[in-house]
Amino acid sequence: YKNPNYEENRRTMVHLFEWKFADIADECERFLGPMGYAAVQVSPVQENLIISKRPWYERYQTMSYKIETRSGNERLFKQMVRRCNKVGVRIFVDVILNHMTSNKIPAIGTGGSTALTTDKEYPAVPYSKVHFHKTCALKDYSNATEVRECELLSLHDLDQRQEYVRQKMVNFLNSLIDAGVAGFRIDAAKHMYPEDLEIIYGRLKDLIPGQGFPKKSRPFVYQEVIDLGGESVKKSDYNKTATVVEFLFGRILGDAFRGIRQLRELETWGDSLWGLLPSRDAVVMIDNHDNQRGHGAGGSSILTYKTPKQYKMAVAFMLAHPYGFARVMSSFDFNDTNAGPPNDSQENILSPIINTGGTCTNGWVCEHRWPQIYNMVAFRNVVADAAITNWWTNDDDQVAFSRGNKGFVAFNNGNTALRRWLTTGLSAGRYCDVISGMLSGGRCTGKTIDVNENSLALIEILPNDLDGVVAIHGKAKL
Numbered sequence: 513y514k515n516p517n518y519e520e521n522r523r524t525m526v527h528l529f530e531w532k533f534a535d536i537a538d539e540c541e542r543f544l545g546p547m548g549y550a551a552v553q554v555s556p557v558q559e560n561l562i563i564s565k566r567p568w569y570e571r572y573q574t575m576s577y578k579i580e581t582r583s584g585n586e587r588l589f590k591q592m593v594r595r596c597n598k599v600g601v602r603i604f605v606d607v608i609l610n611h612m613t614s615n616k617i618p619a620i621g622t623g624g625s626t627a628l629t630t631d632k633e634y635p636a637v638p639y640s641k642v643h644f645h646k647t648c649a650l651k652d653y654s655n656a657t658e659v660r661e662c663e664l665l666s667l668h669d670l671d672q673r674q675e676y677v678r679q680k681m682v683n684f685l686n687s688l689i690d691a692g693v694a695g696f697r698i699d700a701a702k703h704m705y706p707e708d709l710e711i712i713y714g715r716l717k718d719l720i721p722g723q724g725f726p727k728k729s730r731p732f733v734y735q736e737v738i739d740l741g742g743e744s745v746k747k748s749d750y751n752k753t754a755t756v757v758e759f760l761f762g763r764i765l766g767d768a769f770r771g772i773r774q775l776r777e778l779e780t781w782g783d784s785l786w787g788l789l790p791s792r793d794a795v796v797m798i799d800n801h802d803n804q805r806g807h808g809a810g811g812s813s814i815l816t817y818k819t820p821k822q823y824k825m826a827v828a829f830m831l832a833h834p835y836g837f838a839r840v841m842s843s844f845d846f847n848d849t850n851a852g853p854p855n856d857s858q859e860n861i862l863s864p865i866i867n868t869g870g871t872c873t874n875g876w877v878c879e880h881r882w883p884q885i886y887n888m889v890a891f892r893n894v895v896a897d898a899a900i901t902n903w904w905t906n907d908d909d910q911v912a913f914s915r916g917n918k919g920f921v922a923f924n925n926g927n928t929a930l931r932r933w934l935t936t937g938l939s940a941g942r943y944c945d946v947i948s949g950m951l952s953g954g955r956c957t958g959k960t961i962d963v964n965e966n967s968l969a970l971i972e973i974l975p976n977d978l979d980g981v982v983a984i985h986g987k988a989k990l
């Protein structure tokens with residue numbers, strides 16, 4: 513379950529947080545496919561509890577496995593998957609297997625299902641009291657049994673040791689595979705036993721060949737196990753056959769680009785001495801839907817779209833560096849950390865509106881449409897598996913490196929100018945910096961960088977430049 517099933521020459525997934533299925537399908541066709549994105553993570557598709565004022569987190573309160581949420585119904589879901597697969601963009605679904613909603617108010621779901629949560633009765637699955645662990649509050653993360661069997665955030669905790677429960681989950685996941693999805697984010701995996709999850713994964717179907725997957729392809733699985741160290745449950749308990757979301761990644765890079773650490777420290781980035789999972793086992797991001805708003809883990813280290821200069825540098829570093837399976841976050845704008853996505857007076861989610869320049873409005877941030885980000889998605893595709901070479905640092909907050917002879921990137925996170933001849937690894941010629949602009953119709957809309965016969969180029973990044981990074985690669989040569 514460690515192969516993301518990406519199409520050749522695609523390497524980056526984007527989380528279109530709270531997007532509607534129809535909008536995702538449009539986005540695959542008009543933007544993600546052409547720009548080289550590999551996959552979309554969609555918000556939970558399983559029916560959720562309707563909570564007043566529609567906070568984003570209602571989608572983590574499951575009512576049933578019916579595909580019906582504010583993002584759309586089963587028909588729209590299937591259409592989206594088909595349309596995205598057709599343009600080479602895979603769909604990963606965020607699935608909640610750990611728990612069901614526990615809210616007491618008359619529990620009504622987005623698909624019209626009801627539940628009697630005080631009795632743990634969910635007739636639309638159906639689950640009843642016997643399918644859950646006994647109620648206890650999860651308080652002590654040093655006690656592994658409590659982490660697995662007590663209630664996370666007082667959400668009723670399903671018992672995945674039971675055949676009946678497993679089979680309901682397997683059926684749900686297999687129905688998504690039938691629709692053509694390529695994998696799953698396992699929400700709250702830390703709160704389920706890895707051996708139970710293994711059994712569930714083992715019963716999943718192969719991906720369906722009809723939508724472009726080679727025979728015998730297994731679903732990609734990335735498990736949410738927040739492990740910043742010091743707890744009883746560890747990420748290393750989960751990476752035997754599937755991948756894990758590496759939360760140290762965004763915290764450390766957040767600190768680095770906030771200036772709490774120095775960029776020069778990143779010379780060994782990705783090595784086990786950082787305490788990171790092996791690269792092939794790790795899904796990585798700068799921020800996610802939780803920690804961009806103070807939920808989950810990472811706290812004040814986490815960078816988000818709200819500090820764009822540093823954020824773009826951190827995302828560029830993630831995409832320039834070979835470590836991990838990269839995920840780009842795509843947000844809606846918020847001030848209230850509970851607020852859900854932009855919606856109309858009927859509480860229908862609004863569609864993003866695309867400006868002529870390609871950016872989004874109508875309440876959506878669309879980081880994935882920021883040129884500095886999507887041009888680095890292309891960079892990652894171009895440099896592919898080339899190793900890091902020519903690491904350079906001023907021994908402070910300026911660093912640069914090549915990806916073999918395919919790409920070169922430099923960062924200035926300090927207060928002094930970077931103006932220096934650096935080895936790029938690239939062949940001689942004139943290149944277009946894909947951060948300040950891009951190659952468009954044979955012309956460069958940003959800075960040009962000349963690489964001489966010795967592969968050297970004069971690299972200049974001033975402290976007050978709009979972006980603290982420059983990047984060139986073999987497919988942006990003039």
Ligand code: ARE
Pocket residue numbers: 569570571572573608614615653664665666667699700701702736738739740743802807808809810
């Ligand atoms: C909401 C309310 C709660 C209320 C609950 C039930 O906020 O007050 O008790 O509803 O009525 C999301 C939101 C929650 C929300 C929940 C359900 O973040 O606020 O609760 O949806 O609507 C731990 C878990 C990790 C989890 C984080 C949030 O280990 O799995 O907490 N992350 C996932 C998702 C979330 C989602 C859920 C799980 C639940 O990504 O979006 O919650 O489905 C340390 C530990 C971590 C711990 C972290 C925070 O770092 O190492 O393990 O993460 O602290 O406690």
Ligand code: CA
Pocket residue numbers: 610659660661662669670703704
């Ligand atoms: Ca559990």
